[in-house]
Amino acid sequence: MLLELKNIYKWVNSGSRRIFLLKDINLEVKEGEFMSIMGPSGSGKSTLLNVIGMLDHFNEGTYNFLNEPVHELKEKHRANLYKEYIGFVFQAYHLIDELTVYENIETPLLYKNVKSSERKALVADMLDRFNIVGKKDLFPQQLSGGQQQLVGIARALISKPKLILADEPTGNLNSKQSEEIMELFKDLNNEGVTIIQATHSEMNASYGSRTIHLLDGMRNRTN
Amino acid sequence: MLTHYFKIALRNLKRQKGLSLINILGLSIGLACFSLFLLYSVNEFSFDRFHKDADNIYRAYRWTEAMNGEDVKADIYMPSPLGPALKTDIPDVKEFVRFREDWGDDFIKINDQVSSGPVAYTDPSFFSMFTFPLKYGNPKTALSDLHNIVITEKKAIELFGMDNVVGRTIEIKIDQAFVPFTISAVAENIPANSSIEFELLGNFNFMETTNSGKRGVNNWHRSGYITYLKLNAGSGLLNDIQKLASFRRKYYPEEERRLKEAGHTWEANSPLIRFGLQPLKDGHTDTIIQGGTVDQVNPKTIWILLSIAAGVLFIACINFTTLAIGRSARRSKEVGLRKVIGGQRRELVLQFLSESIILSVISAILGFLLAKLLLPYFNNLSGRELSFSFSSYPEMAWMLIGLVLLVGLLAGSYPAIILSSFNPVEALKSKIKVNGSNFFTKSLVTVQFALSVGLIICTMIILKQTRYMTSKYPGFNKENIVVVDADGTESNEIYPLFKQALLTRTDVSAIAGAELGLGEGTGWSRSGFDYKGTPKSVFEYYVDSDYIPLMGMQLIEGRNFDPTITSDTINSVIVNEAMVKDFGWTIENAVGQVLTGYFRNLGPDKLPTVIGVVKDFNFRPFKEDVKPQMFHQFPDYVPYKYFVKIKPGNPSPSLDAMQKEWNTLAGNLPFKYNFLDENLDNFYKAEKRLSSIIGWAGGISVFLACLGLFGLVALAAVNRTKEIGIRKVLGASVANIVGLLSKDFLKLVIIALFIAAPLAFYFMNKWLQDFAYRISIGWWVFILSGVLAITIAFITIGFQAVKAGISNPVNSLRTE
Known part of the structure; x- marks a missing residue:
């Protein structure tokens, strides 16, 4: 078992009312799965991804990641955990504008204190793999959306995560670029990387092995 | 990483x-400013530390306890036998060196070319006690001969056009005749942080053979020499007040008894007058013990200047912080x-x-270049000859590195x-918005403007006070008067001839003679004596009968000196109102009063007798009240200064005529003159210096603060692009947008004004207390500086705000 969420609640208080962002979420994800989370805007897809990625807290419930009780971990320990095992891919790519393609991919390794020579080798592998060696000295603004997302994925993969969390990874891309990215995810999944993606698109969801539906912060069981 | x-x-x-x-410019200006003041401070605090034995060298001083409720007095001018006597009597004293400063009135002759060249004199062991490296010559023998002279490199180049001038001859006018001296050594230039200064240095033993020097030999009652001492290591003499007091008693056995009998009172348990030793290194920053050619500096003043510079740097740091936020x-x-x-x-x-x-390092490099560029102007302002030399100020290196790191941390940490x-x-999700309107940023901007507005208010007040002092009528006419300096000449003979010849000219209306000039650096003479049992102190001026009319002073009782009355050149005196009051007379009964107890005997039964009273006038700076003063024509005084009243307008023809007359009368001695009003203005050098320093600091602060404001408004405009776009679509005019963006910032400037005004008022009021004649701080100063600050701020803001206001809303909304 990679991760397990039990009775997860997350809410915000607005005046006297309590608004639930996540309500009684139960979820198990095994290693090697490719799961899609679907649901309309505001249904809690991103929030759930953030909770799984440990970027966001939840108010109630238990969350075990690789048998570590995330809800009981200290901030620093938790950060180490996701730094080690989780890679993030965003809809808006979120590359650092001031860094080149090469440096963007390299940054997570810097924070893991990887030695310079090893960094070079790892980044070179990644550039090779995604066929972007020729673009390594360009800045994000000089790339197309699809290429930027490729860099984003390369950056997520560089630290060899067990799990990739992708929040609408193709939301800003045209259909051809989307297809390429999804094919890439499928390949990664076949290599053993667990993937959880949030998406609006049935088409994208069909690449996964499992789909869950969210509505107003709850698993929509009718579907 | x-x-x-x-x-x-x-x-x-x-x-x-x-x-x-904006950041780099601001920080480099701030750093340049601060490093200049740092250099100045390091220089002031490092005075005389460059001597190898600095820790063991002391300067003798005379300490007079607070007497009759007056302040403590202390000075460093000692009688000539003091050094030898200390060495003989106190075994702790290892060595002594006496030093007679140059008195600025020497003439020298090289190849029949006469110029003024001040000569100082010192004991031959000077170069073994002090570390003044010689460029040429041997320190052990440099002053071994009576007719040896040491010259500085700078002076050598000035006089000879080259530095190796060992063996050359310089003739120095000693008493009546030029005496040849041989240059035995060339000293490296005197460092800026030396309290001992000389250009030409002669042998003390020679000086003691001259007319004026002879009078000091073995004379414990003629003080004019600085005495330096080297003590044995570990000596406790410095704090052994009893030993120093009993030493004094040995040579002045009757002193205390006499003073007591004369009715002086002081704290009984400490000796009234004693000698003391001051560590050489402390001399420059000790303002109680007076003397020396370099004015002592109060450490407080140094710290105040350094704080002002730190304030400027702080403003630049704030720019970095607020812009980063x-x-x-x-x-x-x-x-x-x-x-x-x-x-x-x-x-x-x-x-x-x-x-x-990194930013701070880049700014530091630029700032350092800027500081080097500005150094000559700064030297002008500070009156020092500073240089960024890490060998002279080794501490500057790590201070500057520390400063750069500190600035980086200070500006970057928040x-x-x-x-x-x-x-x-x-x-x-870009939900976070910390823009220019958070409380911390607002406070910082307020602090910036409060500092700069405060400095501007101070500048205006200091300027106004200085202008008040230079333009206030001192009680005599100071315009169109040339003061010819005849020190060192046979003035008794020259003066009548000079006067006679020039008075024939139509552009010279009057000429008067006096012993002393007026204004900063031209000297004054004060004497003290007991008048009917109470100690009095009076400023005395030897003048001739033409002086009072020429200066336009007003006689309110009695008469002026009359050349036809013989007693007028023996014991007649004319006093001022302040003296009348101090001596307990009235204007009506002042004439005819006799100064009983006067310290000099003017002839059988001759005591100074008042013949007239002049209205009070200010010979001294307006900082001081009018003191008791008297004019006299006592015998054996010499009119060394000629006051020449010339026609208003171009003074050149009159000056040319004087020069020509001087040349025929005084031979080849240089013609030296000043304008009286300029001399008087020099009283206020310190105030002028202060106002220009604070004025510059204020101007730079305002500039830096506005620079920061400029950036902040630009950022605010960017951060609010969408809001501005929406408002414009809804119908806001350019003026509305400008108002929207400027309102917040202008409010801060106004708050700053309200913080700065009372603080500036408080400090300036305190500063003004030092002046006997002072302006009152008018409310208009605050209004004016306020209007100035708001206008400058508004121009700064307005530029950006208008730019944001006229932009097309469609563009800004589309890019969102």
Whole structure:
């Protein structure tokens, strides 16, 4: 078992009312799965991804990641955990504008204190793999959306995560670029990387092995 | 990792050219300012420390306890036998060196070319006690002969056009005749932090053979020499007041008894007058013990100047901080992302700090160049000859490095803490907005403007006070009077001939003679004596009968000196109102009063007798009240200064005529003159210096504060692009938008004004207390500086605001 969420609640208080962002979420994800989370805007897809990625807290419930009780971990320990095992891919790519393609991919390794020579080798592998060696000295603004997302994925993969969390990874891309990215995810999944993606698109969801539906912060069981 | 930080810092700098320019420009100006003042302070605090034996060298001084309720007096001018006597009587004293400063009135002759060249004299062991390296010559024998002379490199080049002049001859006018001296050594130029100064240095033993020097030999009652002592290591003499007091008693056995009998009172348990020793290194910053050619500086003044410079630097640092916070919206995404991909907060703080330190280093390099460029002007202002020499001021090196790091940390720490604290999820959704309107930024901007407005108010008040003092009528006419300096000449003979010849000219209306000139650096003479049992102190001026009419002084009782009355040149005196009051007379009964107890005998039964009273006038700076003064024509005084009243307008023809007459009468001695009004203005050098320093600091502060404001408004306009667009679509005019953007900032400037005004009022009021004649601080000063600050701020803001206001809303909304 990679991760397990039990009775997860997350809410915000607005005046006297309590608004639930996540309500009684139960979820198990095994290693090697490719799961899609679907649901309309505001249904809690991103929030759930953030909770799984440990970027966001939840108010109630238990969350075990690789048998570590995330809800009981200290901030620093938790950060180490996701730094080690989780890679993030965003809809808006979120590359650092001031860094080149090469440096963007390299940054997570810097924070893991990887030695310079090893960094070079790892980044070179990644550039090779995604066929972007020729673009390594360009800045994000000089790339197309699809290429930027490729860099984003390369950056997520560089630290060899067990799990990739992708929040609408193709939301800003045209259909051809989307297809390429999804094919890439499928390949990664076949290599053993667990993937959880949030998406609006049935088409994208069909690449996964499992789909869950969210509505107003709850698993929509009718579907 | 560091190279990574370095890279991203540089790229950020490049990307945001405008902001980087503001930051770097501001910081480099601030750093340039501060490093100049730092250099000045280091110089002041390092006075005389360059001597190898500095720790063991002391300067003798005379300490007079507070007597009759007056202040303690202490000075460093000692009688000639003091040094030898100390060495004989007190075994702790290893060595002594006496030094007679140059008195500024020597003439020298080289190849029949006469010029003025001040000569100082010292004992031959001078070069073994002090570390003044010789460029040419041997320190052991430099002053071994009576007719040896040591010259500084600078003076050698001035006189001979070259530095190796050992063996050359200089003739110095001693008493009536020019005496040849041989240059035995060339000394390296005197460092800026030396309290001992000389250009030409002769043998003390020779000086004691001259007319004026002879009078000092073995004379304990003629003081004019500085005495330096070297003590045995570990000596406790410095604090052994009893030993020093009993030493004094040995040579002045009757002193205390006589003073007591004369009715003087002082704290009984300490000796009234004693000798003391002052560590050489402390001399420059001790303002109680007076004397020397370099004015002592109060450490408080140094700290005040340094704080002002620190204030300017602080303003530049604030710019960095507020702009970095204002820019945070742009960088929040980067922060969020770095956290998501594994950056710890500590690493982000480090990243932002290294960015600010890199910026600080770049600014420091520029600032240092700027400071070097400004150094000559600064030297002009500070009256020192400073240079950025790390060999003279080794501490400057680490101070500057420390300063750069400190500035980087100070400016960068708050933004670093704020930026690194962002929650990654919110940062990525760009929900975070810390713009120019948060409380911290507002306070900082207020502090900036309060500082700069405060400095401007101070400048205006100091300027007004200085102008008041230079333009106030001192009680005599100071315009169109040339003061010819005849010190060192046979003035008794020259004066009548000079006067006679020039009075034939139509452009010279009157000429009067006096012993002393007026104004800063031209001397005054004060004597004290007991008048009917009470000690009195009076300023005395020897003048001739033409002086009072020429100066336009007003006689309110009695008469002026009359050349036809013989007693007038023996014992007649004319006093001022202040003296009448001090001596307990009235204007009506003053004439005819006799100064019983006067210290000099003017002939059988001749005591000074009052023949007239003049209205009070200010010979001394307006800082002081009018003191008791008297004019006299006592015998054996010489009119060394000629006061020549000339026609208003171009003075050149009159000056040419005087020069010509001087040349025929005084032979080849140089013609030296000044204008009286300029001499008097020199009283206020310190105030003028202060007002220009504070004025510059104020101007620079305003500039830096506005620079920061400019950047902040630009950022606010960017951060509010969407809001501005929407407002415009809804019908807001350009004026509305300008108002929207400027309102917040102008409010801060006004708050700053209200903080600065009372503070400036308080400090300036305190400063003005030192002046006997002073302006009252008018409310208009605050209004004027307020209007000035608001106008400048508004122009700064308005430029950006209008730019934002006239932009097309469609563009700004589309890019969102």
